[in-house]
Amino acid sequence: MQDATQYQQADTALHMRMIWLLHTNERVCSFPACLNIKPTLKEKSNVEERFVDCLKSWTTELVSLSRTENAVWCYEQACEVWPESGSTLHSTGKFLFQSGHPEEAVTLLHKAVQVKAQPDWLWDLQNASSSLVERWHFRMLNDRKRNQGYYDALQRAVRKGHQKVLDIGSGTGLLSMLAIKAGASRVTACEMSTAMCDLAQAIITQNNMEEHIVMKNLKSTDMEPASSSHDRFSLVVTEIADAGLLGEEIIPTLQHAWSHLLEENKSREDNNLPPKQIIPAGASVFIQLIESDYIMKQHRKVNAVDILRGVNVTSKSVQATLDVSSSSSIIDGDTEPYSSENLSQLPGGWKPLTSPSLVYKFNFCQSEVLDQDHQTDSVLSLPIVCSGRPDAIISWFELHLDEESSLSSSPASGSCWEQAVYPLRAEHYQDKNRTVLEVTQEDMVDIVCRCHPTWMSFRVKDVKSKGQEYSKPLRKPKIMEHEDLKSKYRVTEADSRMERSLNISSNKLSILNDGKYLNHLRESMQSLTSMATQGDKSVEEKLSVKIPNPISKVTVLDLSGMGISFLALKSMDILKNQLVGIISQSDGEDLVEEIFKSREEDLQYFKRCTLEGTEISTLEDVSIIVADPVETGGILQANALEDIYVYGTRSSHGSVFTIPGCLKVHAVCVESEELVRNTRVIGSDPTLGVNVEKINKFKTYTQLDVFLPTLPHRALSDPFTTFSIDINQLVKCKNPMEVFIQDREFTLEATASGRISAIVYWFEMTMSSGVCLNTLDEDNHWMQAAFVIDKEVLVQPGDKIQVTAHFRNNSLSFVVRKY
Known part of the structure; x- marks a missing residue:
């Protein structure tokens, strides 16, 4: 009995020594020794929590002393000592991400969620992953029509004799691998993102194509000009096209390729070789004037907020449009003069006021992509086909891969691309009597079009009524320089008519x-x-x-x-x-x-x-x-x-x-391929047999900005309430952790057959006036969110479903099982 007591005291002393070492300035390598000497210390209650807390305290002190490298070393040592500790892995990954090491952070955060998939850990993993891999990669890789179109065009090019291919902006390397699959002998792939380049190399190796594809971690414009024709390429393939087509610098990139990277025709000894080629060969851009309450409320103040009287409030996208509509040809900062939306799922829908109109055509198969016609402002007159309020001009494009096939990004295409939205400025809505402008089928609208190497802009200039030249003149806005707008004016009694401009985010607006x-x-x-x-x-x-x-x-x-x-x-x-x-x-x-x-x-x-x-x-x-x-x-x-x-x-x-006094979280089980393909790659069928599933290491779980009424989905359960939080009682709560950390289980019944792929959730807030605000209602400013589960659950009507909901640090996650 005495021996047992002495052993317990020694055990406790060693435990306390380990904790104390973390609080002192002794070398931190001493505390791993404690755990190595006595591994059973890990089994004691609260040891893991105290270990991580002490680790955080010590590294915080090191950072305050500008010893970040020492803090990183401490975390690395902690992971070596306790590699099975999810809390240690998560804390280390989070610290590394904050310290500018996102690749290492993703690896550790991924290991942490494999130990325990806590919602806040999943959220941290998602944030770190998003910094390395843009979310649109998943939509693009899952777009089979797009992939098939590029593959067919590559096959036709290879049959013409193209063997040396340059892939610009390769991403995961899919187009490079499709080129090899089509019969090309050698591909050089350029990717400026280090994380994407490393990922592409791993994917290429997994598909046994590393001998045929050379990855280069740089922009193609940073490649050294080829010294001989042998080192040049006969075919360039790329898909650096954003919603506005030009935002990823496709024009200057291709112009550089024509000058420095493509073969010289005059140096060809064999006239049977094909002429140099670009895929895509060109593009056409279309615009359309539309009405949309959602877009209007995102970009222009319409509600009567007396507190902001005399202030012209617009969104940052509108500000960018204002910048490029002036005489300046340079956009301030990195702001593009457009936002992007998936118009097929736009809340409240949208109404076309004009027919789609072709506005620009680009030929990528010539050294000067932008000719004089592109660089001169033009005015396009369009007939109004439906009466309404002009809220925005939308644009989309057709990529002409070659002379035989094209890909469209139109709202009806269902492609991986969203559409570009050019919100109209407040001045465009108002005539001299300060009333909202409406257009009718008797009208013609004049749209000013401007093209720059990296962006296009469109704005309404005038509206003409039938039989009259300009019966509805729009107030021409005073063009203000950006610095003038930023300075803003202080209104006085004597100058109360002066209108100030305020530029805020669309969410705030x-x-x-x-x-x-x-x-x-x-x-x-x-x-x-x-x-x-x-x-x-x-x-x-x-x-x-x-x-x-x-x-x-x-x-x-x-x-x-x-x-x-x-x-x-x-x-x-x-x-x-x-x-x-x-x-x-x-x-x-x-x-x-x-x-x-x-x-x-x-x-x-x-x-x-x-x-x-x-x-x-x-x-x-x-x-x-x-x-x-x-x-x-x-x-x-x-x-x-x-x-x-x-x-x-x-x-x-x-x-x-x-205010609010109470918060409830409601949810519903759904089947939605749309949600899944936005968060991860679904097998190898969309990529035509090429395995790119290594990118799923960066998959996401929570998807924001979901609008359930327009989301393609099938509800497989009735709505259910997951959590109810009395916020009024929170400040009186003796143990707030009972509120901040909650787990609940529910038994539901499947209402239809299908595969549960996600849980869509929303909130109900009780105001002190007694009114409940539901974020699912279509007439408010909120969207919904979805948690996409790892493995879909197949159900039939009447099946029992077990849903486990986890609430951690304001984050939600769900586990779904079938009984």
């Missing part, structure tokens, strides 16, 4: 346009303020709460990052004598600044600050917390619940109320 959301927010603030200051019994009964003692002044903490509580109040007259507000200002966000420029008379009642700089005494006065917990894309904001808890517990009031 969509919130400003959600009048229903802002109205319910205002009603909630008014009811809570009335209850807190006057002891309103009706509100207390509605919310089933009791206010200890009415207070004279309410302090509101706004955690939304954009001051939505202030925006929701059309008039401060009712509340300003009893309201003090703290608005957390998000980094670089101009919207908060505009709030105070617009309502200087109310400035005395609000404090604008970062939370880190807020005095503790001010936070102690907080009685209402306003949050915006759900992102526009359909997931929870990072740290949303944690921030509410942290700052709510600092209040000295007996009750702190939150």
Whole structure:
């Protein structure tokens, strides 16, 4: 018995020695020795958690001392000592990603989720993977029609005699391998991304083509000009085309290839050899004027937000259009003058106001792709075929692979490409009487078209009515330089007519346009303020709460990052004598600044600050917390619940109320090939027998911006509620981890036959006014999100389904099994 006690004391001492070593400045290599001497220490409860916590503390201190390399070494040692620890692998991978080592981070994060697929670990893996492999790679590789089109064109080119091929922007190397499969003898592939180049090399080796394909980790424009014709290529294949066709620099890239990389015709000794060729040989661009409520609300302020009166609010895509419509031919920064959308799944749909019209044709099989016609602004007059409100000009293209086949990116094509959207500026909607512009079938619309080597832009110039030259003149906007727009103006009484311009993200703008959301927010603030200051019994009964003692002044903490509580109040007259507000200002966000420029008379009642700089005494006065917990894309904001808890517990009031007061998560099991092909490669059939599944190491699980009403899918269960979080009670919770970390199991019944491939989920928020806002409703600014499961589950009607839902750090994941 005494020996056992001594052994236990020694065991504990060794355990504590290991923990202490992590907190001291001794060489960190000592703590692996503790675990190597006594591996059973790993089996003790909480040892893994304490080990990782100490590791984080020590490496944080090292980083603060500018010893990041030492911190990396500590994490590497920890993984060697405890390679089966998911927490250690995850912490190391996360640190490496933050330290600029994404490739190593993905490897470790992938191992961590294999140990335990926690939702926050999956989210970290997805973020790291996305930094290395763009999500569109999966859609492209799963596009069989696109792959088949390129393969057929390569076969025809090889039959003409092309043997030396240059693949520009090779990605996974699929087109290179299809060229070898078509009969080419040698392919040189250029890929500027190191991660993609390494991945392509692994895929090429797996397909036993490494002897025929040479990978180069560089841009083709950085290749040295070939010194002899023997080192040049007779065929170039590429697909560096974005939604706007030119955004990935296809024109300057091909012009460089013509000058430096393709064979010289004059040096050919055998006249039977084929002329040099480009796949694709050219492209045609089409445009169309459309009406779309969704696009309008994403890019132009339409809701009557009095707090921003006199401010012309537009999205960043509109700003880019404004930049390129001026005399300057240079876009500021990297902003393109368009956004992109999958119009076949656009929320609320869209209405064509004109027929599709051909606007540009490009011949890639000539050294000067852009001729004089391309470089001169042109005006295209189009007849209106359907009455409506012009919200945007959309464009798509046809890639002419050769003289026999083409690929289209049109909205009806179902291809891997989205369509380019050129939102119209606010001035284009308004005539001199400040009314919304409508066009009718009697009208003609003039569109100004401009082409640059790396972008195109389109904007409405005028609308003509039948029989009259210009009966509906549009106000011609004053072209303002970018710096003028950034400086903005402060409005005074004497200059109140001056309109300022505010340029914000489309997500923020969509919130400003959600009048229903802002109205319910205002009603909630008014009811809570009335209850807190006057002891309103009706509100207390509605919310089933009791206010200890009415207070004279309410302090509101706004955690939304954009001051939505202030925006929701059309008039401060009712509340300003009893309201003090703290608005957390998000980094670089101009919207908060505009709030105070617009309502200087109310400035005395609000404090604008970062939370880190807020005095503790001010936070102690907080009685209402306003949050915006759900992102526009359909997931929870990072740290949303944690921030509410942290700052709510600092209040000295007996009750702190939150808006929203309750949050529920609803979900449904679906079959959707669309969701699967957006997140991973589905077998080798889409890639014509070439195995590229190594890219699935970078697959994603959570897909944002899902719009269930237009998503191609089949519901295989009834909707069910996964989690319900009482946010009002969160600040009183003794153990908040019970809220932040939850697991629940459900037994469902399949309602139809099919394969469960994903769980689509959305949120229901209960406002203090008693109204419930559902993010699945089509008339609000939210989308939904989906979790794509690893293996599809085949079900028949009546089958029992077990769904396990995990909630970690505001992230959701699901496991689906059939009984």
